Amino acid sequence: MIDTIREPKQKRAIEKKERIIKEGFDLICKEGYYNINTQDIAKAAGVSTGIIYQYFNDKYDILIEGLEKYGDDIFFPMLKDKDYKLDIDNFDNLINKMINNYIKNHKISNVAHEEIMSMIHSDKNVAEFYYKRELDMTNSIKDILVSNGFKDNNLTEKVHIMLGLIDNLCHEVIYHKHDHMDYKIMEKLVIDNIKNLFKDDIK
Amino acid sequence: MIDTIREPKQKRAIEKKERIIKEGFDLICKEGYYNINTQDIAKAAGVSTGIIYQYFNDKYDILIEGLEKYGDDIFFPMLKDKDYKLDIDNFDNLINKMINNYIKNHKISNVAHEEIMSMIHSDKNVAEFYYKRELDMTNSIKDILVSNGFKDNNLTEKVHIMLGLIDNLCHEVIYHKHDHMDYKIMEKLVIDNIKNLFKDDIK
Amino acid sequence: MIDTIREPKQKRAIEKKERIIKEGFDLICKEGYYNINTQDIAKAAGVSTGIIYQYFNDKYDILIEGLEKYGDDIFFPMLKDKDYKLDIDNFDNLINKMINNYIKNHKISNVAHEEIMSMIHSDKNVAEFYYKRELDMTNSIKDILVSNGFKDNNLTEKVHIMLGLIDNLCHEVIYHKHDHMDYKIMEKLVIDNIKNLFKDDIK
Amino acid sequence: MIDTIREPKQKRAIEKKERIIKEGFDLICKEGYYNINTQDIAKAAGVSTGIIYQYFNDKYDILIEGLEKYGDDIFFPMLKDKDYKLDIDNFDNLINKMINNYIKNHKISNVAHEEIMSMIHSDKNVAEFYYKRELDMTNSIKDILVSNGFKDNNLTEKVHIMLGLIDNLCHEVIYHKHDHMDYKIMEKLVIDNIKNLFKDDIK
DNA sequence: TATGAATGAGTCTTCATTCAT
């Protein structure tokens, strides 16, 4: 039949669509995609179930649009942070900033993080989104380094490894609670390692 | 609910329960927890749907028991590999062996890997299982190193970082296909990094 | 329910109502009453969904008004054909003309025909409409015959039977495709039969 | 996923499936396919909604299976009537018998008749079923005539026309109530016509 | 023990109709 998805033009309608995405994505992140239903989303967004299907093809659509809209906030808020570019007076600063950012970030959207991470492993589109942004992030960091005088000697690969190290560290710090792991030491080791990684490129 | 779960005593009954765990876990890994139903599991195991509820509280139980029984095969097959302990004539060998193992392993149970990884991020019990085994693995490697003369200088933390590096590398190699990433280089960088990590401890 | 149906007075409003009837009836005929929705109709008519309910009580109303306005075009276009009256130089001509008309007619609005036929069998009002017009048609033919000198010897019944014969023939010719049926023969037989029917009345 | 339609093996299950078909088809015939829902059917059959989907792919399936099982009873009960073959002592008898049968038949399952007739015009599979059985009926009558000494001189076509005449007559008698139509006369005319149709073939 | 038929609450989605603007 006729395509019934409407792109809202009016301000109120746009706000409503936004609200559905925001609240829907939020619920999905908090409770899990399979644990919430369209009625929950409608209720959370303060709309009727029907309206959802005028703005979205299906429940899955809400997830995807939510991801596009809020995914960066959860996974790569640095991508949006203009200041990021500026204050790399020394390398340690950058690393420290990144670690702190990652941790802060994980802590803020702890659950969301995990639920979406979950879908990265089970849903093609979510995975695609994530890996694309991960690459953006990698390139973004690389650019910062280059513009700070780093030699581009396999920089992409190095940055990618660095991000992995940081991500693992943060994940460990926040979730694992492997009791006998000394996170202060671990952080120091990771920083040393990153520095070693770039030792020949740094200006 | 009255607890009617029976622990099978007879050989045939035990085999039946095993079969449910094996086939059920297999299906869950291949298709995803939410994409298979108890009938599918029953059919695959060659039993009736009813019998499932004499051995398990619910569908979720099958996942958990499957994880306990087969989780190591998927995530940490090295833990069961006796030979692992023996042939570390030099450090490079160990690292190489681990990388190859990880990759082989990922490739063999690619889908299972991803589906369970997904649940690690959304299910507390699965996560708990995973992190516990990850620690076992860490300790196991640590023991190997110690018994090969490594100094225990924050060894736990170092091994953990190493495992993270390897895991990230392998994941990248197998899934990401970030086109412009040079994986040969990346592998070299990772190995160098690991060596740097242990540079003061190696005998 | 408060009766808020407005009979449009202004030219533009009248045109709008007409358009809803025309396009709505068209869609219903083409796709089936249950397969189109009011949004489809509104879109096809170039109006808003809301306005429909100012001119019609409900979706069903559109069908009925469409039927009244366009039903004859689909089922009994001869009723509107002025020339019909004139050129019956001989009886064979009339029969042939009718058969050809029926077939042409079926072919033109093939789908509409079937969809409305369907409703004749399931909807009282549609049935009523159809049978009334069928009677009009019968009487109209009867008048033509009488004005051409036929004796009125159970003419109504005979014309009715004739129309049934023609309708069946045409339906068979167009739809059935009963492979081993010889339609040329069938047509001849039907014509013979009709002639036999009127053998004592013809002038 | 795995195909879940079950063909019931146990007596009780078979009976249940039968009951769903019978009551479901009945409801569809009485109320119209679009006016009943699966819950109605389940309730009428004394089962749960879930069980329906173990025996049928969907609601539509019930219609089709009902048609296959009970369609003949509604449209062509003569096809099942063994006595039909025997007592054609004269032609008038056959015709009379057929007319009476048609009428009785229409009267018994009046509504069913109409609802299914409706679907013949809007659903391909229903149409296909009907036309196939109509042909069976035609051939069956033809065989009876041949075995009673009729010459096969375009017999198929003639029988088809005859059936059309009878069907129209009966339909008129039962539904139309065209007040000023004399059905006694009409019946006589139809019989005469049929006889004329076969005048050269009768023994 | 075991079967597999049966349950029915719960899911996503549609759409005639209403309502705020």
Place this chain on the structure above:
DNA sequence: AATGAATGAAGACTCATTCAT
């Protein structure tokens, strides 16, 4: 008069779990 956003009841269908045998 007109718009089109919004409603929410209703529909088809699924599936973890229970139950009669």
